[in-house]
Amino acid sequence: MKFLVDFMLGRLCKWLRLLGYDVSYFVSDKKSDLIYQSLKEARIILTRDHRLSKKKAIKLVIINSDLLEEQLEQVFSELNIKVDPDEIFTRCLVCNEILQKVEKEKVKDKIPTYVFQTQKEFSYCSNCQKVYWKGTHWDLANQLLKKLKSDKKN
Numbered sequence: 001m002k003f004l005v006d007f008m009l010g011r012l013c014k015w016l017r018l019l020g021y022d023v024s025y026f027v028s029d030k031k032s033d034l035i036y037q038s039l040k041e042a043r044i045i046l047t048r049d050h051r052l053s054k055k056k057a058i059k060l061v062i063i064n065s066d067l068l069e070e071q072l073e074q075v076f077s078e079l080n081i082k083v084d085p086d087e088i089f090t091r092c093l094v095c096n097e098i099l100q101k102v103e104k105e106k107v108k109d110k111i112p113t114y115v116f117q118t119q120k121e122f123s124y125c126s127n128c129q130k131v132y133w134k135g136t137h138w139d140l141a142n143q144l145l146k147k148l149k150s151d152k153k154n
Contacts, residue, residue, distance in 0.1 A: 005042035006034060009063060012046065012071045017096055018141055019031055019089025025094060046075065048115060073148060090131060092125035099123035099132060107131045 002022040005013040007029065016023045024043060031049070034076035035058055038045045045052065053062055061078050063071050076082065099105055100123040107150050110114055110131045119133040 002043045002080065003044050004034065004038045004041070006045070006047045006049065008048045009046055009071070012063065012075075013070065014066060014093050015141075015144075016075070017091045017093050018089060019083050019145075020090045022091070022096065033111065044079070053081065060129055069144065069148065072144075083145060085145075087136075088145075089123065089138065090129055092128060092132075094130055095125060095128045095150070097125050097127040099125055102131070 001011075002024075003016060004024045004026055005016070006026050010025065013023050013025045024037070024041065024079065026037065028034070031052060034045065034047075035052075038058055038060075045058055046063055047060060048063050050062055052058070052147055055152065061075060064073060065071050065074065079127070091097065092099055102122050103114070104122060105123050107124065110129075111122075111133070115133060115135070119135070121134065123132040124130075125132075
């Protein structure tokens with residue numbers, strides 16, 4: 001499932017990428033371009049713009065909340081999707097490319113010394129050159145997933 005998130009939902013875009021979803025971030029406010037891109041790339045639009053709901057030819061979810069957890073819950077619920085734990089941190093948070101595993105020695109000059117000394121596994125974005133490892137974002141993502149799962153049970 002692929003998404004196109006408008007400029008009002010940058011944080012949601014980043015977290016969906018973190019959870020492994022293919023998410024394009026649309027920065028323009030030109031609605032016709034947003035609609036065209038969603039149709040051309042077969043992406044579901046995630047927006048806070050209620051005026052877009054009048055367009056019948058597009059797939060979209062009007063996000064109701066300002067709170068990230070509620071936004072994620074709404075997307076998962078309305079589209080009946082679940083997070084695959086194996087997909088977490090497989091995409092670049094900056095540019096959406098699929099990350100590649102990389103040997104520790106190859107990123108030594110691109111990361112802080114402490115991270116090099118304490119981490120074993122690294123991923124690399126060949127598009128924007130960003131390096132990732134299982135740091136605080138990994139813990140935050142797992143905490144958020146646990147919270148979302150426990151909220152569903154209640």
